[in-house]
Amino acid sequence: MENTFTDLSHINVRGGDGGAGCMSFRREAFVPKGGPDGGDGGRGGDVIVEADPQLSSLIDYRYKHHFRAERGTHGQGARRHGRDGEDLVLRVPVGTVVRELDPQTQTPSYDIADLTQPGERVVVAPGGAGGRGNIHFVTSVRRAPAFAEKGEPAREHWIELEMKLMADAALVGMPSVGKSSIIARISAARPKIADYPFTTLVPNLGVARAANGQSFVAADVPGLIEGASEGRGLGHQFLRHIERTALILHVVDVTGGYEGRDAVEDYEVINDELASYAAELAARPQIVVANKCDLPGTEEAVRRLREVxxxxxxxxxxxxxxxxxxxxxxxxxxxxxxxxLRAEAAPSAPVVDLSERWERERERRDRQIRIIREERHAWRATGAQIERMVIQTDWENDEAVAYLQHRFARCGLDDALAKAGAVTGDEVRILELAFTYEGKDAAPDYDELPDEDDTLSEGEVE
Known part of the structure; x- marks a missing residue:
């Protein structure tokens, strides 16, 4: 069993929508035929998850579940581009795993990132691209394009945050010194407590909170015995958990327990075992806790233990x-x-962004096109990329609609329909719209238009 404290939160994230591009023409005195000068829309902000070493729980996401980044503003004439939206950074504890959730079942589909280092971050909801203004659609034969793109809508989806946080402090000591009782008192943990040795067989974790609001995760590690560093009892297994904590709370029973042990000797034995198992444990920050001081006759043991x-x-x-x-x-x-200790562990190096790998996977999934026959001569085409193309098109502008047909051909939709068995005259449905399929070679000639992003040139068919 790993010495981790697990917490789960499901949140809904959405990047900012892209601003619309502008369709505008230069208007100046003595310039009767000014060219297009519509600016681009601004890009929407991203939603970013970042590991913060100062956090110990996902409590910020327990009651608020929807997070939105700022949208981009629209482009304007005179080549004035819209402003990009602000990113929204969601801070989580180090050790948080971010997963994509299936929209129907709300069960994890795949891991997006495992944030194991302070400062690591990943974009979980990229903002939509701003629509291009009509200055981008000028060709040698089309000098005055009268259309622009709408902004790309951002994707909204649910993700899972699973915190697997290592304990900040480990309570160590001989068996039955009261470690479980202490962690039950200082946190909401409810470990098994009894008056016989080795009641605790696996670490118990709890979040303790001070009066000033600071918190930390404490682990109640099963009792150690002399020879634990050599593997006696379950020594190696228990000591492994202590290795992964920043602070040691050394609990000593000042009554001596049933065996009448000496408190100072117990203290020395445990420290010897820690040093023998791993030399760096001897130098780890340690707080000595004399427990059961309410019982009579413990004053001398407390005094001697305080001295050492x-x-x-x-x-x-x-x-x-x-x-x-x-x-x-x-x-x-x-x-x-x-x-x-957390502040000392804070990163001095540049922030590590883990978004690139996940972004490549997202783009690959976006390019996939799925064709389903709904009726004898009707087909349903789905895919994030082609659906965005439809949404970005101004359907009241004939030039924009003709340009969409060109984009369909380039991204592989026409080939996918032909491969699925569609014939000229069939109906093709995308979102709430329907088109007439005219064959894969019937797309309008827009060869002189500027090339689009490479991601639009590769069609994939499921």
């Missing part, structure tokens, strides 16, 4: 898991120490 903790340069707290005494101060100190 001071000698080793560790903070010391005398607490009682039974009464809660001293736990508020312990939690506040732990939260402050964890915040300091």
């Amino acid at each position: 903790a001071d000698r080793d340069g560790h903070q010391f707290f005398a607490v009682s898991a039974a009464t809660g005494a001293g736990l508020d101060a312990l939690v506040s100190s732990c939260a402050a120490e964890v915040a300091r």
